[in-house]
Amino acid sequence: MPPTHPVSVFACQPMKKIQDSYFHKAKREGFAARSVYKLEQIDRKRKLLRRGMRVLDLGTSPGSWLQYAARQVGAQGHVLGVDLQEPRGGLPAHARILQADVFDIPAHSLLQGGAPFDVVLSDMAPRTTGVPSADAARSEELARRALALSAELLRPGGSLLVKVFQGGGLPALRKTFAAHFAKVTLEKPKASRSESVEIFLLGTGKKEGPAA
Ligand SMILES: C[S@@+](CC[C@H](N)C(=O)[O-])C[C@H]1O[C@@H](n2cnc3c(N)ncnc32)[C@H](O)[C@@H]1O
Structure with missing residues (x-):
């Protein structure tokens, strides 16, 4: 079923736009970026997103993960996106986007009076410098922030999927x-190019109470 919202294709970093088969498939299917197939492949394998779920999508722009999540949870569910960039229009009624820096926004303000989230997604990526160790360190900071927000916002038993650039800090993370x-599993879906340093950490079955 095609999504009913944004139709233009944007890469996360336009200078590095990859026009491969996934790019063209995204364009055909009305998704905002080829990244959607990374989430779709992980979701098909791990069964993360179901009807009625509440999902927090960190680093949402241009919006393909949000489009996919909104479709999977359906109108009884809810998806909240957060990104530094100004939101685009055309969202379904059960999705919202907040323009904010995840380091500045207090966790409780993301609950917006609702129940905790069932799934937290983070495809956040730093502005790259070309220095692999610096880029990996910044990416790990984003992943740790996603984890800290999940500690407060995710229900016990919930799941967190986070993109991170592979570097020396990955085992500790x-x-x-x-x-x-x-x-906890490491996921490298087919749609993530083999030469890309990105990998996805998936935590399922959030433990009750404070972490050990
Ligand atoms: C790879 S793109 C996300 C693509 C998106 N998942 C999609 O499928 O369309 C990474 C996004 O992370 C966002 N981002 C990076 N640092 C952030 C921060 N501190 N707070 C909020 N968003 C951030 C960027 O603005 C960028 O839009």
Whole structure:
């Protein structure tokens, strides 16, 4: 079923736009970016998103993950996106986007009086410098912020999927995830180019109470 909202295709970093088969598929299917297939492939494998769920999507722009999540949770669900960039229009009624920096926004303000989220997604990426260790360190900071927000906003048993650039800090980050989640896996979907340093950490079964 095609999405009913944004139709133009934008890459996260336009200078590095990859016009491969996933790019053209996204354009055909009405998704805002080829990144949607990374989420779709992980979701198909791990069964993260279901009807009626509440989803927080960190680093939402241009919006393909939000489009996919909104479609999977359906009109009984809810998706809240957060991004530094100004939101585009054309969202379904059960999705909203907040323009904010995740480091500045207090966790409780994202609940907006609603129940905790069932799933938190983060495809956030830093502005890259070309220095791999610096880019990985900044990406890890974003991943740790997503984890800190999840500690407050995700329901027990919920899932967190986070993109991170592979660097020296990845084993420690994975260990921190393991303190919060019953199961932690590393995901590299086919749609993520093999030469890309990105990988996805997935925590499922959020533990009750404060992390060990
Ligand atoms: C790869 S793009 C996300 C693509 C999106 N998932 C999609 O499918 O269309 C990464 C996004 O992370 C956002 N971002 C980076 N740092 C952020 C921060 N501190 N707070 C909020 N958003 C941030 C960027 O503005 C950018 O839009």
